[in-house]
Amino acid sequence: MSAIEYALPPGATTGHLWQLRVAGEIRVQTVDWVAPLPEGLVADYSTPDGDVYVSQVLVPLGCDRCPSTTNHIAQGRWGDELTLICIRCGAAWNPRWSGGDVEASRTLLKQIIVESGFTPGTGVGDTVEEIRDELQADLWTPSRADQQLANDLVLGVHGDPGPEAIAQCMKSTLDWQLRSLRFSEALARTVGMLRAPGGEADPEAQNLLDFVMDLARTIAAMAPDRLRHEPEAGPGTH
Numbered sequence: 001m002s003a004i005e006y007a008l009p010p011g012a013t014t015g016h017l018w019q020l021r022v023a024g025e026i027r028v029q030t031v032d033w034v035a036p037l038p039e040g041l042v043a044d045y046s047t048p049d050g051d052v053y054v055s056q057v058l059v060p061l062g063c064d065r066c067p068s069t070t071n072h073i074a075q076g077r078w079g080d081e082l083t084l085i086c087i088r089c090g091a092a093w094n095p096r097w098s099g100g101d102v103e104a105s106r107t108l109l110k111q112i113i114v115e116s117g118f119t120p121g122t123g124v125g126d127t128v129e130e131i132r133d134e135l136q137a138d139l140w141t142p143s144r145a146d147q148q149l150a151n152d153l154v155l156g157v158h159g160d161p162g163p164e165a166i167a168q169c170m171k172s173t174l175d176w177q178l179r180s181l182r183f184s185e186a187l188a189r190t191v192g193m194l195r196a197p198g199g200e201a202d203p204e205a206q207n208l209l210d211f212v213m214d215l216a217r218t219i220a221a222m223a224p225d226r227l228r229h230e231p232e233a234g235p236g237t238h
């Protein structure tokens with residue numbers, strides 16, 4: 001593995017909890033054990049008995065719980081292992097590849113932070129508040145699946161949801177084409193904040209939870225004719 005050293009972006013602190021939604025797939029280099037070696041591949045190494053070969057391949061980091069490989073939220077503080085949150089089903093996990101190398105995971109999180117170009121406090125990037133504002137400005141329209149999810153949240157968790165309860169509600173409306181990227185993202189960010197170390201006692205995470213539950217109540221109360229009935233247009237909806 002290369003030993004690239006990434007530097008903390010100017011203006012950021014090591015205590016900041018980063019949450020960055022990665023468009024598309026996150027692909028990592030890992031070893032693929034193949035036997036026999038496919039034609040055209042060059043083995044880096046072969047075992048002494050010659051039955052198994054190792055080659056370097058790029059694989060997407062797929063969700064721990066559902067088949068999704070795209071639009072994960074990358075989370076962690078500078079120097080942490082990478083945590084991923086699936087915006088489809090709400091799963092949060094520490095991906096393992098490259099033989100479970102923790103240092104590779106820390107380096108990948110730093111790389112994602114640096115390459116995002118995002119500096120906390122600059123107002124750049126997605127936040128749950130922005131998602132609420134976009135709803136109020138009619139920049140996105142919740143779907144019937146969003147409303148079903150919002151109802152599950154409002155009725156099912158009695159205003160005091162933990163991250164697993166939110167994720168369970170997300171799993172109940174897994175039809176991705178009918179769920180909105182924005183609402184799913186808001187929920188996944190909340191799950192991530194609550195699942196971070198100390199998150200459930202963190203006032204910022206609790207504020208976010210209050211905010212997203214307000215958003216859910218707003219969506220749950222919308223008249224059916226204001227809801228989207230078609231699959232969401234645009235990237236990241238498949």
Ligand SMILES: [Zn+2]
Nearest residue numbers: 063066086089
């Ligand atoms: Zn998932």
